[in-house]
Amino acid sequence: MKFFIDTANLDQIRQAQELGILDGVTTNPSLMAKEGITGDDAVQAHYIAICEIVDGDVSAEVISTDYEGMIKEGEALAALHANIVVKVPAIVDGIRAIRWFTDNGIRTNCTLIFSPGQALLAAKAGASYVSPFVGRLDDISSDGLQLIEKIRAIYDNYDFGTEILAASVRHSMHVIECAEIGADIMTGPLSAILGLMKHPLTDSGLQQFLADHAKAKG
DSSP: OEEEEEOOOHHHHHHHHHHTOOOEEEOOHHHHHHTTOOSHHHHHHHHHHHHHHOSSEEEEEOOOOSHHHHHHHHHHHHTTOTTEEEEEESSHHHHHHHHHHHHTTOOEEEEEEOSHHHHHHHHHTTOSEEEEBHHHHHHTTOOHHHHHHHHHHHHHHHTOOOEEEEBSOOSHHHHHHHHHTTOSEEEEOHHHHHGGGOOHHHHHHHHHHHHHHHHHTO
16 A cells, blocks of 8 residues: 655655655645645645655646646646646546546546546546545545445456545544555545554553663663
């Protein structure tokens, strides 16, 4: 399973990168605004800064919701850095844009996936990634993990090359559960990644080892 971090915070990206397990970054306008990044020039510069930290793919989202606008924005984003993947919403014009991007050598991440049908169309259009939103479905008492299971079955049936990027991951158990059902990638906050290392028996065991070592030294 690949690990992406979902943030625009450069310090958190660096911390995840230093762990040696980071494969990429996803971000969006909301996360940019949270970091105080506003204006086209500042946003583009921030994407470049992220790409200079991480070796893997960095999803950069278009703002337009019409076909022509998505193409124009997507071309500009893809030109920023070789690691940029253009993030496009799962709407009719988005699927059209994904096909155009695919035919013109630009990689895409189809975002805001909430149904198997959306994921199927995105794969047919040639999306590099689809992003089913696990946490947001859980928020409305729906089953985000079941959606990933269905997408996995469909993609395996037809050998689609599109990767399943489990998005809106909220906590460490989401990561484990997504790994168990075959998501190719997870993207979530740094806390969800670091939480995988936490276990009280590890902490108590280490304390015991250190105490025993101190006794042995006399």
